[in-house]
């Protein structure tokens with residue numbers, strides 16, 4: 001349960017720094033719980049975010065909020081502070097070369113399968129997994145609604161709730177063609193003017209689940225393709241190595257791992273083949289029917 005008091009005064013103001021002790025404790029918490037490495041330079045960002053959440057929830061100080069969250073293992077407050085500490089920036093068709101690769105190099109092999117699932121493993125608010133779903137429909141036609149699924153997972157329940165709703169303000173789609181919008185989106189009316197929602201047939205392809213990549217992964221899979229984009233930058237090298245090893249187990253033979261364009265597996269131990277920028281492949285051959 002969220003615990004809210006009445007006091008609104010805080011000991012940390014925006015722009016101020018956390019005490020070195022508190023920052024060290026927050027860093028330790030973020031690392032242990034989410035694998036996230038908060039660099040020294042993030043002090044102000046962390047201070048501002050904790051300050052903001054402590055005010056919203058009515059804690060007397062950022063310290064009080066942090067202490068309560070730290071004690072709330074697995075509870076809403078712990079999730080709340082993880083939301084505050086993670087960076088959820090994303091966009092539709094971010095890094096378009098990956099969607100081209102999916103269309104041209106992967107889907108020709110998967111199109112004859114009865115069913116398959118692609119996993120977006122740090123999906124944030126849903127832009128990435130919906131971009132995957134739309135690419136599947138663009139390439140496979142209506143058959144995609146029956147055969148293709150997208151699993152969207154993230155550590156943050158807040159972004160997953162947004163993703164599941166599938167509602168986005170119009171400006172999120174500003175670079176996308178109008179015919180694309182009318183095929184895949186419903187325009188909001190009344191109070192929803194200015195918003196679009198993905199059509200139900202697209203939403204039915206999606207499955208949302210909270211997965212913390214620091215914890216043992218669910219027993220399902222393997223998957224022909226996993227998107228693990230723009231999350232590795234927050235992890236230190238040993239954590240990256242552990243996450244990539246766990247993802248490799250979750251890939252089918254010949255399956256692909258996509259990372260963010262500014263990320264790579266250079267310098268970490270892994271068994272994947274480098275295919276092109278930010279695209280890695282597990283040994284073997286993807287089966288046309290699996």
Ligand SMILES: C[S@@+](CC[C@H](N)C(=O)[O-])C[C@H]1O[C@@H](n2cnc3c(N)ncnc32)[C@H](O)[C@@H]1O
Nearest residue numbers: 034086089090122124154155156212213229230
């Ligand atoms: C910058 S977003 C990347 C979104 C998307 N993949 C993209 O490239 O646009 C990073 C996401 O990783 C999530 N994240 C951070 N630590 C995580 C963890 N330990 N397990 C799962 N997700 C995590 C954050 O909540 C955030 O939504």
